[in-house]
Amino acid sequence: MVRSFPNIVITGTPGTGKSTHSSLLASTYSPSSSSSIHPLRQIDVGVVVKKEGFYTEYLEEWQSYEVNEDQLLDHLEPLTGNKAPEPKDSDEFDEAELIQAREAEEGDERGGLVLDWHTCDVWPERWVDLVVVLRCDHSVLWERLEKRGYPLKKIQENNEAEIMGVVADDARSSYPAEAIVELRSQESGDVEENVDRIIQWIHAWRTARGLE
Numbered sequence: 001m002v003r004s005f006p007n008i009v010i011t012g013t014p015g016t017g018k019s020t021h022s023s024l025l026a027s028t029y030s031p032s033s034s035s036s037i038h039p040l041r042q043i044d045v046g047v048v049v050k051k052e053g054f055y056t057e058y059l060e061e062w063q064s065y066e067v068n069e070d071q072l073l074d075h076l077e078p079l080t081g082n083k084a085p086e087p088k089d090s091d092e093f094d095e096a097e098l099i100q101a102r103e104a105e106e107g108d109e110r111g112g113l114v115l116d117w118h119t120c121d122v123w124p125e126r127w128v129d130l131v132v133v134l135r136c137d138h139s140v141l142w143e144r145l146e147k148r149g150y151p152l153k154k155i156q157e158n159n160e161a162e163i164m165g166v167v168a169d170d171a172r173s174s175y176p177a178e179a180i181v182e183l184r185s186q187e188s189g190d191v192e193e194n195v196d197r198i199i200q201w202i203h204a205w206r207t208a209r210g211l212e
Contacts, residue, residue, distance in 0.1 A: 002100040003081020003111025005039050006205050007127050008198065011120040011171065012134030013162040015144040017185040019044060021134065022116035024195045029202060031105075031212060039110060043076065045117035063154065069122050080127045081111030087208040098210050105211075120167065121174040130201060131175050132194075133168045134185040 010022045019042075026042040046065075049055055054072045055065035085101045086092045104110045115123060120131055136144075138159050145155045161167065171180050183194045206212040 001080075001082040001109045002085050002097045002104065003083065003109070004085075004101040004105040004206075004211055005081075005110050005112030006084065006129035006202060007080055007111050007113045007115065008040075008202075009115045009117075009120050009123060009128055009131045009171075010134065011115075011117060011131065012167055012185070013136070013141060013158050014118050014150075015141045015148070015158065016134035016136045016162070017191060018116045018118070018134060020191055021132070021185070021194060021198075022114045024191060025198055026114050028195060029199050031206070039105070040112045040114050041079070042114045042116060045072070045115060048072070048075070061153075063151065073122070073124070076113070076115075077127075079108055079111075079113055081109050083126065084111075084129055085209045085211075088210050089208070101209065101211060118167070119170065121170045123174075125175055128175055128179060129205065130198070131171045131180045132198060133171050133180065133182045134194075135165075135168070135182050136162060136184070136186045138163050140186045 008025070010018050010025070012018055022042045022044070026040040027038060029040050030038055049065055049067050049072060052071070052075060054068045054075065056068055057066045058064075059066060081104060083097070085097045086094060088098075120133075141162050142155060142159050145158060150158070168182055183197070184190055185194065203212060
């Protein structure tokens with residue numbers, strides 16, 4: 001399987017706007033200005049985990065699930081496209097892979113997953129073409145989590161994680177530096193600006209591989 005659209009991880013501390021970014025990206029991007037097709041698929045991992053029962057227990061203290069990662073990965077792998085085609089100017093470029101990617105554009109194996117979750121290191125490197133780490137000032141984050149009704153202990157834990165850059169560190173330890181971008185997500189116009197930037201990256205990724 002060779003994917004025709006990149007798989008994108010959108011991650012960050014809870015409250016940084018992952019779902020807002022992911023939803024807008026999946027609904028906005030199309031392969032060309034004349035196309036009405038929206039090939040990206042937002043995967044709200046928390047929703048999938050609860051819906052499919054991919055957890056071993058519910059942690060009442062933290063109001064979160066202990067995820068069965070093996071079940072989650074097995075569920076998503078058929079949708080990933082498994083392998084990205086190489087750029088046309090690469091020594092490893094394979095015309096046969098490009099043909100496979102073109103044939104996959106309207107199938108379930110096309111890739112184009114937008115993986116929306118607060119952690120990122122669970123995803124195999126071969127799945128991932130871009131990791132977007134959303135960052136937010138900790139005081140803004142605190143207010144957002146209060147509005148969500150998070151218990152104080154959970155707000156403090158997430159606030160500290162954002163200050164320490166835990167999610168960004170996890171991304172850097174799991175994926176190549178060139179696959180990671182950190183984007184600010186705290187002011188009203190940040191979401192649209194960030195999504196526009198990601199869409200430009202997708203077009204460049206597909207153009208480099210002869211898919212646009």
